[in-house]
Amino acid sequence: MSFAEWFFSLKDQMSDEQIARLVCCLWSIWKARNGFIFESRAISPAITATLANREFMNINEARETTSLSSILRSASCHSQPRGSRRNPSPPPGPFERIVHCDGSFVSESQLAACGITIADAHGQVIDGKAERFYCSYPIQAEAFAILGAVVLAAQVSCPTCIKSDCQRLIVALIQDPCDWPWQCRATVARIVSLLQGAPWIKLSFVPRRFNSLADWVARNVRLDLLPQDWIVIANLISPLL
Known part of the structure; x- marks a missing residue:
């Protein structure tokens, strides 16, 4: 099974919030992997999970700020x-x-x-x-x-x-x-x-x-x-x- 097939099979069974959390988790793992390979950074599962959760919170806050554009224009x-x-x-x-x-x-x-x-x-x-x-x-x-x-x-x-x-x-x-x-x-x-x-x-x-x-x-x-x-x-x- 390819990544795309796996992801879309999960997508049909997950809520929007769960999908956002999954994407943030995968992104944080990918970033930690790149840091380890290209910059010799130590990998910490706890830090990776913390960063994934923080990125999810940022995305969630941005979604909830429905009037963001009007606020900024004002x-x-x-x-x-x-x-x-x-x-x-x-x-x-x-x-x-x-x-x-x-x-x-x-x-x-x-x-x-x-x-x-x-x-x-x-x-x-x-x-x-x-x-x-x-x-x-x-x-x-x-x-x-x-x-x-x-x-x-x-x-x-x-x-x-x-x-x-x-x-x-x-x-x-x-x-x-x-x-x-x-x-x-x-x-x-x-x-x-x-x-x-x-x-x-x-x-x-x-x-x-x-x-x-x-x-x-x-x-x-x-x-x-x-x-x-x-x-x-x-x-x-x-x-x-």
Whole structure:
């Protein structure tokens, strides 16, 4: 029996969700196989299964976002942009929060992490988030970091500027929401949807050297080296980065 015959025999007995899960699983196995042969990467069934499940979740979210095109078109028609790529951000207001976010990714293991720091107008880190996960592309890690920052900022109706060094995503979100990277379509859709309901949030691109603290958090949590009291430590090491 050929692969096509086997697949179509299963297709008639499976739901759309089961077919999507099967395709994601086969794709992840194929990608792991290619990584082993062409890049000498170690094969981990657990990581392969985790990545397959994450890809399925992305596809499922994209399917459920039925109004994605209208959301993106609406966002691109806002008269007031959420930030500026070319002009530097003005100084924060007395009650504005500054959120820096960054993603960290290792292609060999596909282990990723995001680091998010929340500071007051005086630059004092008051909160943050650090999380490890698996993904397939570096830009997915960056998108998850921005999404995490937007989720935190949307919970409190306080003027907030979210800064990231991923210029491609920030420009897509600010200037051309329809030009999002295909690798993180579902994540970008969620970001755009959240931003529509949180007009107090603005986005800004910053060079990597000005995002060093979020990079430090993301890199260390990925390496499992981030101390529990990292928010306190962040205020101490921030001037040194």
